[in-house]
Amino acid sequence: MTHAPQSRFWTIVRLDIRLERWRVTAWIMVLAAMPPIIFRSYASLFANSAQRASISKAFGSNASLTVIAGPAHDISTIGGLTAWKCLMFNAVLAAIMSITTVVRRTRGDEEAGRSELLGSTPLSPSTGLAAGVVLGLGASGLVAGLSILGLVVAGSPLLGALGLGGAIGGVGITFVAVSAVAAQVTTTARSANSVAFIVLGVAFALRAVGDTTTLHWLDWLSPLGWTEEISAYSNTRLEILAMFGAASIGLLALAKLLLMHRDLGAGLLIERAGPAAAGRLLSSATGLAWRLDARWLIVWAIGLSTFGAVIGSVTRTIASLGTNNTILARILGHTNATLTDQFIAQMLGMLSMLAAAAGVQAVLRAHGEEDSGRAEELLATGLSRTRFLGSHLATGLIGSTIVLCTSGFSLGLAALASGARVTTLALAEAIGVELVPCLVLVAAAAALVGCLPRCSVLALPLVIGTYMLTSFGELLRLPTWCMDASVYAHVPRLPGGSADTAALVLLGAVGAGLAAASLIGM
Amino acid sequence: MASVLRMSAVTKRFGSTLALDAFDLDVTEGEIHGFLGPNGAGKSTALRMALGLLRADGGHIELLGGDPWRDAPELHLRLAYVPGEVSLWPQLTGGEIIDLLGRLRGGIDATRRDALIEEFELDPTRRSRGYSKGNRQKVALIAALASDVELLLLDEPTSGLDPLMESIFQRAMRTERERGRTVLLSSHMLSEVEALCDSVTIIRAGQRVEHGNLATLRHLASTRITATVSRIPDDLGSWSGLTDVMTEGSTLTFAVGADHLAKTMERLASAGVTALVSHPPSLEDLFLRQYGQ
Numbered sequence: 003m004t005h006a007p008q009s010r011f012w013t014i015v016r017l018d019i020r021l022e023r024w025r026v027t028a029w030i031m032v033l034a035a036m037p038p039i040i041f042r043s044y045a046s047l048f049a050n051s052a053q054r055a056s057i058s059k060a061f062g063s064n065a066s067l068t069v070i071a072g073p074a075h076d077i078s079t080i081g082g083l084t085a086w087k088c089l090m091f092n093a094v095l096a097a098i099m100s101i102t103t104v105v106r107r108t109r110g111d112e113e114a115g116r117s118e119l120l121g122s123t124p125l126s127p128s129t130g131l132a133a134g135v136v137l138g139l140g141a142s143g144l145v146a147g148l149s150i151l152g153l154v155v156a157g158s159p160l161l162g163a164l165g166l167g168g169a170i171g172g173v174g175i176t177f178v179a180v181s182a183v184a185a186q187v188t189t190t191a192r193s194a195n196s197v198a199f200i201v202l203g204v205a206f207a208l209r210a211v212g213d214t215t216t217l218h219w220l221d222w223l224s225p226l227g228w229t230e231e232i233s234a235y236s237n238t239r240l241e242i243l244a245m246f247g248a249a250s251i252g253l254l255a256l257a258k259l260l261l262m263h264r265d266l267g268a269g270l271l272i273e274r275a276g277p278a279a280a281g282r283l284l285s286s287a288t289g290l291a292w293r294l295d296a297r298w299l300i301v302w303a304i305g306l307s308t309f310g311a312v313i314g315s316v317t318r319t320i321a322s323l324g325t326n327n328t329i330l331a332r333i334l335g336h337t338n339a340t341l342t343d344q345f346i347a348q349m350l351g352m353l354s355m356l357a358a359a360a361g362v363q364a365v366l367r368a369h370g371e372e373d374s375g376r377a378e379e380l381l382a383t384g385l386s387r388t389r390f391l392g393s394h395l396a397t398g399l400i401g402s403t404i405v406l407c408t409s410g411f412s413l414g415l416a417a418l419a420s421g422a423r424v425t426t427l428a429l430a431e432a433i434g435v436e437l438v439p440c441l442v443l444v445a446a447a448a449a450l451v452g453c454l455p456r457c458s459v460l461a462l463p464l465v466i467g468t469y470m471l472t473s474f475g476e477l478l479r480l481p482t483w484c485m486d487a488s489v490y491a492h493v494p495r496l497p498g499g500s501a502d503t504a505a506l507v508l509l510g511a512v513g514a515g516l517a518a519a520s521l522i523g524m
Numbered sequence: 525m526a527s528v529l530r531m532s533a534v535t536k537r538f539g540s541t542l543a544l545d546a547f548d549l550d551v552t553e554g555e556i557h558g559f560l561g562p563n564g565a566g567k568s569t570a571l572r573m574a575l576g577l578l579r580a581d582g583g584h585i586e587l588l589g590g591d592p593w594r595d596a597p598e599l600h601l602r603l604a605y606v607p608g609e610v611s612l613w614p615q616l617t618g619g620e621i622i623d624l625l626g627r628l629r630g631g632i633d634a635t636r637r638d639a640l641i642e643e644f645e646l647d648p649t650r651r652s653r654g655y656s657k658g659n660r661q662k663v664a665l666i667a668a669l670a671s672d673v674e675l676l677l678l679d680e681p682t683s684g685l686d687p688l689m690e691s692i693f694q695r696a697m698r699t700e701r702e703r704g705r706t707v708l709l710s711s712h713m714l715s716e717v718e719a720l721c722d723s724v725t726i727i728r729a730g731q732r733v734e735h736g737n738l739a740t741l742r743h744l745a746s747t748r749i750t751a752t753v754s755r756i757p758d759d760l761g762s763w764s765g766l767t768d769v770m771t772e773g774s775t776l777t778f779a780v781g782a783d784h785l786a787k788t789m790e791r792l793a794s795a796g797v798t799a800l801v802s803h804p805p806s807l808e809d810l811f812l813r814q815y816g817q
């Protein structure tokens with residue numbers, strides 16, 4: 003009898019593992035493989051210490067990269083260079099892994115009603131939450147363990163490997179706890195995801211500002227900031243890893259407290275009553291798609307615009323800190339550009355990818371509606387399948403455009419206000435150019451939904467993978483054809499570069515082709 | 525008889541909605557208790573509160589001798605529940621889910637499971653993604669019926685089943701009664717409750733408006749009578765306890781409450797009754813009495 007509750011708990015953990023096995027395995031493989039692979043390629047790329055010293059000088063003074071990757075701690079060593087290249091990126095990905103996995107298995111199951119069925123069995127009320135958390139902790143733990151192992155095998159000193167792998171896993175673990183709380187606050191999985199992603203965005207912005215201004219203490223408010231303080235490969239401070247543990251324990255206790263005091267299915271906020279009759283918007287499929295997604299797209303737009311404004315406001319500091327350096331420019335693949343231009347171009351690239359993710363989410367709703375059977379109700383009204391998908395594609399395209407334009411201009415105008423030298427025209431041109439790959443990705447997601455619905459789950463990984471190809475491809479010395487698979491390989495870096503109109507037109511044609519294919523495939 | 529579930533003066537609010545308003549419910553051991561009410565009356569809310577999934581804002585709930593909010597896991601060992609909206613894991617097959625739920629409830633009777641799958645004509649190898657509402661309900665129902673528990677809480681379990689399956693469900697319910705299990709069956713279908721239940725609770729806007737065993741309740745409702753008499757009595761208008769009176773030639777139709785039945789029969793006899801048809805009160809009459817107008 004004493005063992006029965008235990009064994010029931012592990013039954014649910016096993017169920018969660020079973021449901022998430024492919025997704026989580028893919029995450030773990032990508033996250034654990036990156037650090038050792040990058041370590042090895044740096045080791046062969048910069049074999050002698052003179053090369054490393056010159057790289058170190060180039061990167062160490064470049065604050066524009068500091069915004070994305072954090073400060074460069076002792077990058078005269080291979081380990082330091084590796085940590086600087088992949089720490090922040092992997093930490094953010096580990097957080098995304100934790101958020102999506104934990105929210106799906108907690109609030110997601112609750113929203114769908116599966117928790118009601120399980121809640122009637124002899125499980126303690128916190129079992130669903132605890133099992134989702136165990137799954138998330140296990141995944142982050144594996145990411146940390148395998149990263150450390152891989153780094154050591156690749157030739158990294160043990161202490162550095164512990165610091166780097168531990169920091170990535172630590173962020174994953176902290177965001178398991180953040181998601182556990184987010185899942186108690188809201189009633190839908192989508193809004194729980196939004197809450198957790200906003201926390202991630204704030205954590206990123208806090209450390210970005212902390213790293214590039216004199217407000218260095220801001221770093222200590224952000225789990226992503228703690229990863230830098232560990233400084234894996236020079237004067238390693240492993241004791242900082244304890245902060246992830248402490249934060250997680252506190253947040254998990256809060257999540258449990260909130261759970262024990264609420265009803266199944268309820269959040270902290272009571273849902274408002276809605277309108278009794280349909281407004282003018284709800285007269286077409288696109289109107290419905292827009293009504294369903296507008297709220298989320300606005301959340302994305304506000305979140306990324308705030309983020310853009312924060313980052314933009316430090317542009318001038320960055321430009322004044324950096325020295326224009328030819329080695330650096332060559333590595334960034336962006337010659338003849340001022341540091342301000344380089345910085346804005348890099349940031350716009352990142353916003354473009356994030357805006358694409360927002361639009362892809364809206365397109366994926368078409369798949370969600372079909373999977374849940376709601377689409378049948380609509381399609382039975384005489385709405386054609388083409389128009390049904392078209393409505394969600396249109397919403398995704400418009401949504402991405404709004405998100406990229408608002409966040410891009412926030413970035414640019416904040417940069418202008420901070421005294422950076424950019425023109426509004428150059429900014430508009432750069433945003434226009436970044437819009438092309440962004441919308442192509444949205445169209446690609448629609449093509450998956452329309453032609454290969456079973457592969458729809460690949461739409462978001464496709465966006466992240468595309469971005470990774472561009473940021474890591476050169477370093478990994480991937481063949482050109484492979485690099486060219488990324489839409490971002492074909493867009494000029496603006497402002498500061500020259501717009502290659504032919505490539506853009508071609509890319510636009512590919513996007514239109516994908517959109518057409520999706521509608522025909524449906 | 526021992527009480528299996530007792531709710532007294534239970535209140536539940538969702539924001540400004542009062543879902544249960546000083547609601548009472550008594551379920552006695554060994555009975556099939558019908559729980560009737562139209563959509564939105566509060567049936568599902570009451571069942572979820574009995575399970576401890578929702579917390580009461582006021583009142584007292586005793587389930588199998590314990591407090592469901594506090595002792596849920598222990599109490600749940602002794603019951604099985606079929607929710608009104610059954611939602612399953614799309615990736616798992618029906619058979620897997622039945623076993624999962626059975627194991628969580630402390631074991632499943634394999635022969636009974638297989639027999640029920642056969643009876644309900646469920647394909648246990650299909651992934652639940654492709655199941656219709658009825659099939660999802662069958663999965664939860666089979667898992668509940670094959671578990672070794674004292675109490676079954678069923679929330680409109682037949683709302684997705686076809687008439688054929690419904691009769692199989694009714695047979696299964698009678699088997700449950702013979703095995704001595706207690707069933708709380710929520711429904712908005714009168715015929716089902718009438719065919720199966722020993723006692724009934726009727727809920728309306730979160731309040732219990734009628735309850736008792738079916739025989740007693742029938743007593744409260746009117747019997748419908750059609751009589752042919754040699755002459756229509758002149759003082760018909762003054763007969764007490766009659767409603768819906770209609771005359772057509774020498775045929776007289778009316779409804780009469782149980783307390784006035786004997787007197788009315790005497791009067792009919794003296795009016796020279798030549799033919800008489802009586803319809804016992806149906807639950808429908810009971811129901812309409814509460815919800816009519």
Ligand SMILES: Nc1ncnc2c1ncn2[C@@H]1O[C@H](COP(=O)(O)OP(=O)(O)O)[C@@H](O)[C@H]1O
Nearest residue numbers: 538541543561562563564565566567568569570
């Ligand atoms: N989670 C909830 N949030 C808000 N209102 C609810 C919730 N659950 C039920 N209600 C409301 O409570 C009332 C009773 O609902 P319910 O118990 O589902 O009725 P029934 O099962 O009898 O159809 C309805 O008005 C319903 O809208």
Ligand SMILES: [Mg+2]
Nearest residue numbers: 567568569608
């Ligand atoms: Mg209901």
